[in-house]
Amino acid sequence: MILKVKNGxxxxxxxxxxxxxxxxxxxxxxxxxxxLYLGQEGTDIDFVVLGxxxxxxxxxxxxxxxxxxxxxxxxxxxxxxxxxxxxxxxxARSEHYDSRSRKPRVxxxxxxxDLTRRDFTINTLALDITPAHFGRLINLLHxxxxxxxxxxxxxxxxxxxxxxxxxxxxxxIRFATVLDFQIESNTYQAILDTRQRxxxxxxxxxxxxxRRMLLADQPSRGIYLMKETGILDIIxxxxxxxxxxxxxxDFHHKDVFDHTLQVLDNISPKTDSFELRMAxxxxxxxxxQTKRFVENIGWTFHGHEDLGARIVGxxxxxxxxxxxxxxxxxxxxxxxxxxxxxxxxxxxxSALRRLMVEAGAELExxxxxCRADITSKNPLKVKRYLTNFDHVxxxxxxxxxxxxxxxxKLAIDGxxxxxxxxxxxxxxxxKIKDAIFNAVMEGxxxxxxxxxxxxxLTIKDDYLKEIKKIDSE
Numbered sequence: 001m002i003l004k005v006k007n008g009x010x011x012x013x014x015x016x017x018x019x020x021x022x023x024x025x026x027x028x029x030x031x032x033x034x035x036l037y038l039g040q041e042g043t044d045i046d047f048v049v050l051g052x053x054x055x056x057x058x059x060x061x062x063x064x065x066x067x068x069x070x071x072x073x074x075x076x077x078x079x080x081x082x083x084x085x086x087x088x089x090x091x092a093r094s095e096h097y098d099s100r101s102r103k104p105r106v107x108x109x110x111x112x113x114d115l116t117r118r119d120f121t122i123n124t125l126a127l128d129i130t131p132a133h134f135g136r137l138i139n140l141l142h143x144x145x146x147x148x149x150x151x152x153x154x155x156x157x158x159x160x161x162x163x164x165x166x167x168x169x170x171x172x173i174r175f176a177t178v179l180d181f182q183i184e185s186n187t188y189q190a191i192l193d194t195r196q197r198x199x200x201x202x203x204x205x206x207x208x209x210x211r212r213m214l215l216a217d218q219p220s221r222g223i224y225l226m227k228e229t230g231i232l233d234i235i236x237x238x239x240x241x242x243x244x245x246x247x248x249x250d251f252h253h254k255d256v257f258d259h260t261l262q263v264l265d266n267i268s269p270k271t272d273s274f275e276l277r278m279a280x281x282x283x284x285x286x287x288x289q290t291k292r293f294v295e296n297i298g299w300t301f302h303g304h305e306d307l308g309a310r311i312v313g314x315x316x317x318x319x320x321x322x323x324x325x326x327x328x329x330x331x332x333x334x335x336x337x338x339x340x341x342x343x344x345x346x347x348x349x350s351a352l353r354r355l356m357v358e359a360g361a362e363l364e365x366x367x368x369x370c371r372a373d374i375t376s377k378n379p380l381k382v383k384r385y386l387t388n389f390d391h392v393x394x395x396x397x398x399x400x401x402x403x404x405x406x407x408x409k410l411a412i413d414g415x416x417x418x419x420x421x422x423x424x425x426x427x428x429x430x431k432i433k434d435a436i437f438n439a440v441m442e443g444x445x446x447x448x449x450x451x452x453x454x455x456x457l458t459i460k461d462d463y464l465k466e467i468k469k470i471d472s473e
Contacts, residue, residue, distance in 0.1 A: 001137040001144070003036050003127060008045060011085055015047060016129040018060055024051035026089075027111060027138065028127040030118070037125060037137070037147060038179075046088045048114050048126070053089040054078045060087070093117070112140050119161065119168045120175065121146045121153050150181040158190035166197035169231065170209040177213050177222035191229050198234050206235055207319045214277045219268055220261035223281070227257075238315060239281070241288040256287045259375050267372035275325050276365050279332040280372055285311050309334035331362055332369055339370045342395075343388040350442045352392075352399045357408045357441070367393060410437055412452040420453075421460055432456060432463050 005012060012028060019026040030046040049056045057069045057078030067081035076091030092114040109117075115124040125147075126138035137144065141155050152172050154161040162169050169191050176183050183191070198206070213222040223239070226232040232240050242257035260281060267280045286308035290301045309330040316326035338355050359366050367389065374385045414429050423429065436445075436452050436459075445451040 001139075002135040003033070003137055005036065005041070005127075005135060007041055008032075008043075008085065011045065011082065011087070012127075012129045013131075013134070014064060015060070015087075016131065016134070018056070018063060019049075020130075022051070022056060022059060024049055024056060025111075026050070026056070026129065028129055029115065029125070030123050033125040033127045033137070034122050034143070034147065036127070037144065043084055044086045044088070046090065048092050048111060049089050050092050050111065052076070053091040057087075057089045060089070090114075111138075115141055116155050118155060119165070119171055121155050122151075122175065122179075122181075124155055150179070151184050152176050152179075152181050153184040153187050154190075158187040159193055162190050162194040163197055166194065167201050167205055167209065169195060169198060170201075170206065170213075173222050173225045173229070173231070174209050174213045174216075176225060177219065178216045180218070180221070183225075188229070191231075195229060195231050195234065198231065203318065203320050207321070210235070210319075211274050214264075214274055214281070215272065217268065218265055219277060220265045223261055223264070236315070238285050238311060242284065245288050245291060256284050260284055262375040263369075263372045266375065267368060270368050270372070271365075273365070275328050276332075276368065278325075279329050279336075279365070279369055282308070282312050282315065282329060283333050283336045283369065283373065284308065285315075285333070305334050305337050328362060331359070332366055335359055335366055336369055336373065339367060339389060339392050340385075342392050347395075348442075349399050352396050354441050356396055356400060360408075363396075408447070410440065410452065411447050411449040412436060412456065416453070417456060420456070421464065423464070428463050428466055431466075432460065435459055435463075 015026055027048045029048045032042050032045045035042050053076050054071045057080055061069045061080055069078050069080045071078045076093055079088045092109050092111055118124050121141050121143040124141040124143040128136040146153050152175050172183055242260055245256040264280045286304040287301045290304040312329045312333050313326055316329055371389055374382055376382050414433060417429050417432050436455055439445050439455055440447045445455050
């Protein structure tokens with residue numbers, strides 16, 4: 001079978017030309033070939049070199065003036081960037097693992113041995129790039145048949161494959177999720193048998209697999225698979241607690257776990273942001289801890305948004321997420337109920353202003369999350385709630401146009417307060433500033449420096465009494 005390469009054809013041809021000059025054999029392998037077979041063409045290209053891959057990469061850089069070569073001598077691997085492509089050259093090798101580590105001992109091998117060491121048969125396809133046979137598909141380990149059958153299967157004994165490198169457990173679930181494939185029964189059983197080996201994997205690698213999983217078209221498939229296999233208990237145990245937690249019957253038709261995954265799938269067509277999808281996954285994370293039964297109402301979860309924000313902070317730190325991502329997640333989880341509370345026509349402009357200021361740049365993401373949070377199977381209810389959100393957004397737009405509050409900054413700062421009132425830094429400064437902020441939010445004064453200054457002078461005595469009282473004690 002001949003695969004047609006479009007955008008990357010010249011790069012493959014240049015690689016083949018260099019291989020001929022160096023008297024080495026080079027094949028394109030892995031995900032690039034798999035995706036090409038599926039009708040897609042990526043920009044990350046892996047090559048197997050029957051020879052010294054690091055020498056080959058250095059020669060490529062010199063001849064074609066690519067980016068800097070980064071080498072990993074232990075694995076016989078070199079990487080570089082050329083135009084819009086990331087190229088990785090690997091010396092054909094076999095691997096042998098120690099049970100206490102996922103770092104293998106390697107030695108040179110032939111093409112078939114190199115393909116055999118790979119994680120799944122769907123990633124064992126290779127491509128001939130020589131001029132005489134350019135584009136010929138090399139299918140030594142039945143990868144083509146498994147792609148056609150939509151099966152995730154390991155080339156070797158799956159128990160050994162997963163024990164050697166437990167990250168492949170998550171990769172199996174990620175590929176099944178992204179490609180909408182099924183995991184072959186023996187491979188599935190091996191996941192169950194070896195899942196505890198995930199404990200030797202670094203959190204950063206686990207988080208990266210979860211990130212890729214959540215960016216699938218239907219990410220809930222991966223979360224369900226992780227729950228079924230017990231992996232969720234290992235990497236995100238907080239999510240498993242959501243299963244079996246009933247919700248109010250007049251609003252939701254699922255338990256919290258099923259509802260959460262529906263929200264995740266609802267929001268996914270609207271955004272490619274990992275952080276926003278993660279917010280959907282974690283928005284109800286504190287419902288098990290806040291669950292209470294109220295007669296004539298059913299189960300309630302008062303305060304789950306505030307406790308959820310704290311739990312999300314702990315999860316984010318454990319997952320080694322950047323601080324900016326953690327704060328983003330906490331904000332959306334803490335605020336995700338607020339827009340629904342503002343649907344009433346009697347809601348004041350000040351309440352809308354407060355939400356807009358608190359949400360800031362994340363306001364649009366918050367509204368996307370709120371809309372995705374509607375999971376009722378009753379189309380009339382869905383229409384009513386969406387109409388309510390339309391109403392809220394319209395009112396916020398009107399307020400925003402009047403007040404320009406999306407990038408709100410109070411017209412007076414703590415330094416002015418301290419200098420004018422001759423007080424030291426401390427909680428009283430914050431209380432005075434909060435009082436001025438609230439006055440602006442309530443529409444009592446405009447957010448202008450002179451108005452804020454005069455208001456400060458009006459209220460200062462009440463707060464300065466606190467300082468005198470503390471000093472006297």
